Amino acid sequence: MQVNSTKTKEMIIVPLAKTNLPLLTTPLGTTERVSSFKLLGVHIDSSLSWSTHVNSILKKATSRLYFLKQQKRAGLSSNHLLHYYTSVIRPVLEYSAPVWHYALTKEQTY
Numbered sequence: 001m002q003v004n005s006t007k008t009k010e011m012i013i014v015p016l017a018k019t020n021l022p023l024l025t026t027p028l029g030t031t032e033r034v035s036s037f038k039l040l041g042v043h044i045d046s047s048l049s050w051s052t053h054v055n056s057i058l059k060k061a062t063s064r065l066y067f068l069k070q071q072k073r074a075g076l077s078s079n080h081l082l083h084y085y086t087s088v089i090r091p092v093l094e095y096s097a098p099v100w101h102y103a104l105t106k107e108q109t110y
Contacts (some may be wrong), residue, residue: 002045005029009037011060050100054108057092064089 003026010024011030024031036045036052043053068084076084 003028005031008032009034011035011037011044011046042099048103050103051108052102054104057095061089061092064092082100 005026007029008024008026008031010033012021023033026061036043038044043050043056046051068081068089069085072081
């Protein structure tokens with residue numbers, strides 16, 4: 001199997017991130033070293049904190065909540081608003097929650 005070095009990312013997890021390790025090289029070139037990346041919709045960073053992922057979720061949910069507010073102002077019924085919430089906003093908040101929810105800080109849970 002050939003590794004495509006243009007699509008491959010390298011991330012070093014703490015405490016090794018503090019050391020000066022050489023870049024990963026393949027016959028096709030070197031890979032890019034990143035401190036965070038998005039894998040299957042989950043943002044992972046080298047410190048294994050979920051702040052990047054939580055901030056991404058908050059940004060996405062906030063914009064969708066604003067649209068829900070606009071729909072309420074337009075006079076949509078409660079059933080339509082509930083349907084919008086359960087189909088558009090709630091999945092964003094619950095996606096992969098079993099993976100990252102256990103590690104939230106008190107500040108992030110409020």
